[in-house]
Amino acid sequence: MAAPREAPGGHVEAGAGALEAVFPRDPALFADSFPEESRYRLCGRVLRISQHHGARLGVAAPVWEAALALCGYFEEQRLDFQGKSVIELGAGTGIVGILAALLGGDVTITDLPVALEQIRENVRRNVPATLAPQPRVRALSWGLDHGAFPSGYDVVLGADIVYLRETFPLLLGTLRHLCGPRSVAYLASKMRREHGAGLFFDTLLPQHFLAELVHRDEEQNINIYRVTCRPRG
Numbered sequence: 605m606a607a608p609r610e611a612p613g614g615h616v617e618a619g620a621g622a623l624e625a626v627f628p629r630d631p632a633l634f635a636d637s638f639p640e641e642s643r644y645r646l647c648g649r650v651l652r653i654s655q656h657h658g659a660r661l662g663v664a665a666p667v668w669e670a671a672l673a674l675c676g677y678f679e680e681q682r683l684d685f686q687g688k689s690v691i692e693l694g695a696g697t698g699i700v701g702i703l704a705a706l707l708g709g710d711v712t713i714t715d716l717p718v719a720l721e722q723i724r725e726n727v728r729r730n731v732p733a734t735l736a737p738q739p740r741v742r743a744l745s746w747g748l749d750h751g752a753f754p755s756g757y758d759v760v761l762g763a764d765i766v767y768l769r770e771t772f773p774l775l776l777g778t779l780r781h782l783c784g785p786r787s788v789a790y791l792a793s794k795m796r797r798e799h800g801a802g803l804f805f806d807t808l809l810p811q812h813f814l815a816e817l818v819h820r821d822e823e824q825n826i827n828i829y830r831v832t833c834r835p836r837g
C-alpha cells in the first residue's frame with residue numbers, strides 16, 4: 605500500500621484543501637522518523653498536522669486521502685457534531701477526529717498505542733485549551749480493547765481502515781460493539797480491491813449493517829459509506 609505523499613524533501617502532494625507543507629520539524633521527537641507538518645483548510649479552519657514518517661509509525665504516520673475525503677464530506681454536508689458522542693477508529697494523525705471535535709463533537713480518538721503520541725501532538729496543536737469537551741486520545745486495538753468503550757456512540761468515524769483482510773473480523777466486532785440502534789458510522793475508504801475492500805463493504809459489512817454509498821470520488825477511487833445497524837428481528 606503506497607503512502608499518499610512522497611518522503612520529506614520531495615514535493616508534497618496536495619490533498620483536498622491542502623495549503624502547504626513545511627519540513628523537517630523537530631527531528632528529535634522520533635529517532636527513526638521524518639517529521640513533516642502539513643496544513644489543511646477544512647470547514648473554514650486551518651489544521652496543522654504533524655506526520656512522523658518512518659518505520660515506527662508506518663501507515664499511521666501520514667494523512668491518507670480518504671481522511672481528507674471524509675473531512676471534505678463533513679464540509680460539503682455541513683455535518684453537525686454538536687452535542688454528539690463521536691469515536692474515531694484507526695485515526696493515524698487524528699485529523700478527522702480533531703475536525704469533529706472542532707465542529708462540536710464530544711470525541712474520542714483511537715488507534716494502536718504506537719500512534720497515540722502523534723495524535724496527542726496534533727490535538728495540542730489544533731484544539732484550543734478552552735474548547736470543551738476536549739478530545740480524548742485512547743488506545744483501541746480492534747477486536748481486543750473495545751470492551752473498555754461504551755456502546756451506542758452517536759457517530760463512529762473511520763478513514764482508510766479497511767486494508768488488512770486479517771483484521772476484518774476484528775474491525776467488524778469493534779463496529780458491532782460501538783454502534784447502537786441510533787448510531788451512524790461514516791467509513792471512507794480507498795477501494796483497493798486487492799486488499800479486500802470489495803469483500804468488506806459488499807459482503808462482510810452488510811451481514812450486520814446497512815451500508816449506503818453516499819459519496820464516490822472516481823479519480824481517487826475513494827468511497828464514503830454511511831453505515832447504520834440493521835433493524836433486529
Ligand SMILES: C[S@@+](CC[C@H](N)C(=O)[O-])C[C@H]1O[C@@H](n2cnc3c(N)ncnc32)[C@H](O)[C@@H]1O
Nearest residue numbers: 663664667668671694695696716745746763764
Ligand atoms: C491507512 S492508516 C489510516 C490513518 C488515518 N485514518 C488516515 O486516513 O489518515 C490505517 C490506520 O489503522 C490503524 N490500525 C491498523 N490496524 C489496527 C488495529 N488492529 N486496531 C486499531 N487500529 C489499527 C493504523 O495504526 C493506522 O493508523
